[in-house]
Amino acid sequence: MEQRLSLVTLGVEDLEAARSFYEALGWSQRPGTEGVVFFQAGGLVVGLWRRSDLAEDSGVDDSGGWGGITLAHNVRSPAEVDAVVDEARAAGARIAREPAETFWGGYSGVFVDPDGHPWEVAHNPFWTIADDGSVVL
Amino acid sequence: MEQRLSLVTLGVEDLEAARSFYEALGWSQRPGTEGVVFFQAGGLVVGLWRRSDLAEDSGVDDSGGWGGITLAHNVRSPAEVDAVVDEARAAGARIAREPAETFWGGYSGVFVDPDGHPWEVAHNPFWTIADDGSVVL
Numbered sequence: 001m002e003q004r005l006s007l008v009t010l011g012v013e014d015l016e017a018a019r020s021f022y023e024a025l026g027w028s029q030r031p032g033t034e035g036v037v038f039f040q041a042g043g044l045v046v047g048l049w050r051r052s053d054l055a056e057d058s059g060v061d062d063s064g065g066w067g068g069i070t071l072a073h074n075v076r077s078p079a080e081v082d083a084v085v086d087e088a089r090a091a092g093a094r095i096a097r098e099p100a101e102t103f104w105g106g107y108s109g110v111f112v113d114p115d116g117h118p119w120e121v122a123h124n125p126f127w128t129i130a131d132d133g134s135v136v137l
Numbered sequence: 138m139e140q141r142l143s144l145v146t147l148g149v150e151d152l153e154a155a156r157s158f159y160e161a162l163g164w165s166q167r168p169g170t171e172g173v174v175f176f177q178a179g180g181l182v183v184g185l186w187r188r189s190d191l192a193e194d195s196g197v198d199d200s201g202g203w204g205g206i207t208l209a210h211n212v213r214s215p216a217e218v219d220a221v222v223d224e225a226r227a228a229g230a231r232i233a234r235e236p237a238e239t240f241w242g243g244y245s246g247v248f249v250d251p252d253g254h255p256w257e258v259a260h261n262p263f264w265t266i267a268d269d270g271s272v273v274l
Contacts, residue, residue, distance in 0.1 A: 001162040001210060001221045004179040004270040006259075008145060011205030025138040030274045042141040043180045043271025045264075051205045058207045058255040059233025059247050066197040067204020068148030068188045068252065073138060084138045096196025110196050117206065118195040122143075127182075133141040134180025137167045 006044055008071070011051025011062075012115045018048045021114050024091035042133050051115070065116060072120040074127060074135055078107040084121045085109040143181055145208070148188025148199075149252045155185045158251050161228035179270050188252070202253060209257040211264060211272055215244040221258045222246040 012018035019029060019037045030038045037048040055062040075081055081099045088111035089095055096118060099109035108122035128136045149155035156166060156174045167175045174185040192199040212218055218236045225248035226232055233255060236246035245259035265273045 001164070001224055001258075002212075002270055003164045003176055004210070005145065005181065005183060005208055006211035006266075006272045007209035007257075008142065009207045009209065011207075027138070027140045038274055039140055040274045043267075043269070043273075044142065045272055045274060046142060054205065054207055055203065057234075057247075058203070058249075058257065060203040060249065060253070060255055062205065063200050063202030065200030065204055066192065066195070067202055067206065068191065068199065069204065069206040069254065070146045070148075070191055070195045071142055072144035072146065073141070074143035075139075087138055097194075110194075112195075112197065115205065116197070118197055120144075120195065121138075129143075130180075132180070133139055135143045135182055136180075137175055137177045137182060 004044075007047055008044065009047040009049050009054055010113070010115065010117050011054040012048050013051060014114075015048060015050060018113070018115060021091055021093070022048070025087055066118070070110075070118045070120060072122055074122050074124055074129055076123070076129055078123050081107055081109055081121050081123050085111055088119070088121075144184055145181065146184040146186050146191055147250070147252065147254050148191040149185050150188060151251075152185060152187060155250070155252060158228055158230070159185070162224055203255070207247075207255045207257060209259055211259050211261055211266055213260070213266055215260050218244055218246055218258050218260050222248055225256070225258075 039046045093111035097110040106124040112118045176183045230248035234247040243261040249255045
């Protein structure tokens, strides 16, 4: 199995509401799909799909709530962390952790999307972000 | 917020067991981190961290079980789907869905890692996989 990830699908209750939230953050879907929303996100795809369909398709039981996966969006400065968290707040996200210095020497905050999926917005001074947005360890 | 994803962190019960599982699939961690495992996965990073720490850091309650996120690893042929699912089976994964043709015109199967995180292994004839493994809509 090659060391890569192609698609992260987020289960949502209301597809239109979820799409609107990510559009309010400045994202644009690939048009032409029905019943599912795909965003090109660098070299992979972030998808939105009805959570009950996703559970069935994945062969898992849905316990509700959070299930042990957190996403992160790394940016190039602490000020950019503040700006993105404020964008998420304006779009209606719950801010689970206000931006602050972290125990690992960076600066980050966490917003939670309308379907309960947390995104850490982080400035990690030890990681490099390439011009195309990819992160290189 | 730029349209990209930097890090996907999977909460795990036993860090060494989880690392061994992904190593059995052929992945190699970036050495030098303690208490956390990072895999460079194309232009982003897949991390493993203790699930209770991840929940606290993310500002969420852990309901246990699956929480509405499924990962996917796209490959270049149906035969490669079979091969990767067999690799996962040999590494001890539960196979939640055996490889078969899908309703959307592709071919896929699903394995579930030891911590309950599902991975769809898919051949999608409508998506392009670049030489570097990135997926372009």
